[in-house]
Amino acid sequence: MSENEDQSPFGRGFVAACIVIGAILACGGLLIITGLSSDASSAPSPASLPAPAGAGSPIDPGSPVAGGPATPAGTARSATPGSEDPAGDSGRDGVSRCGLPDGDQAIPASAPAVDGWEVTRRVVVPRSTAYGPGKVDADGFRRCFAHSPTGAVFAAYNTIGAIADQRKAVATAGKLMLPGRDTVALIRELRSEPVSDSSDSAQPVAYRVLDASRNRATVMLAMPVETAFVSATLTLAWYDGDWRVVPPPAGEAVGAPFAQRRDLDGFVAWSGI
Template sequence: MFGLRRRREPPSGPFYKQRGWVSAVMFLGFVLVMSLIALVAGPEIEDDSEKSRKELDGVSGPLSPGDPQQVRDGRDGRPRNCRTDDGDQEQPRSAPTDVTWRKRVALMVPVSPKAGPLRTDEPGMWWCFARTPTGAVMAAHLIPVQVSGADWRTAAEQQIVPGKERDMFVTAKARAGASPPTEVGRFVGFSLDSYSRGAATVRLLLTRPSGGYLSTSVSLRWRDGDWKVALQEGSLYSPAKQGQPDGFAMWGAARG
């Protein structure tokens, strides 16, 4: 009849087997799992986004304590005391004409007032290279050399791309102790295997003390407002092999 409601029978069996209870538990479990996922994944997603933005800007994070580069500012993350003309993106086919040669550790290295290193007053390292192909060439010559000198740790911490490989490199070098530099010849030529505003690979040609030439390469990344060496299987250079002047821009005879 109208107005009468049919009385439901109370559910039978243990409460945890009842349909309503199971549905509620499943829903709460779903909410809890999604909350945990958001809690864990949220910072990672934010970090990845921030990392991508910084990589595009050439900035990878705060400077290490004691970094002579001091405070970075500007859109490209350059230090305040490092300003270069980055307009010339032409890959050099011949040696720059404004280069002078200065001794660093056991080798003569090229120094350009336009391409760098512009800061040669720091005791531990020379730095501040132009964000140009020629700037990458200058960095490839200099950075591995000064990482082999007495102040190698400062240069390694500031001029090698940070990460596990750099940590292992520093640890191994510290354990090996200081060793006198060996004569490896002279820089006589270079070529750019690849270049972009964020990365470069520079091939170097050196004379061999016993005669002939050796060829090796240095990989670079633009980080923290300057060029830094990207280790290749834990090494500053690729494995050296016999080389020839063909395909290289030659430096010429004047090296100071």
């Protein structure tokens, strides 16, 4: 463990951090699966999942599709176009839904170039004609990112913006999450809960790509809280021509594990604020 990461996750600073981050990543029922079951042993791989009718369509709760387990975080590596990875198979030979070129498959070790930074749901997120988003829905949901590790980083930043408005939790989960049994259960859970008016948000200011293959990427994001930072980890899978967030196991929040950090050592600083 790095000296810049607190030994105990239960320090007062970490609790304060979780109050802020948890508001959009864990609390209020948004993107957290509690008491939901997942039979990973019988679940088909994401490569066998049927493509949804539309990229922006909420998932039908009656759908039989099931998502695969997340890839454990590991040492970062480049994604090569010829690598085999069944997770997140697009069903379209990896082609972006909006025609964005794949681009460089190397993990971005320095801050990617952007066309600009925009505010979505109170979060400042990157925009690029090369990496996405290629489309913004009428409700503000941003989608269609390049099929590359850099595209996955853009998608991860935009994920934080997407989940910031809990009033749109059901629609957002349907568009954002990788189709599967956990996501279907999550949407059912969200529909059973009262709509939250929370407007809390967290702002990513740095990233670290923990692992990346052709169709899967694990990205850690750092967000400032008071005088320190809290990190959250997102695993994204390439599915139906775009990056989708892999839902967590039952009982865990999207973004877990969280960690308090004193500085951004090991991260690539990247922010529009």
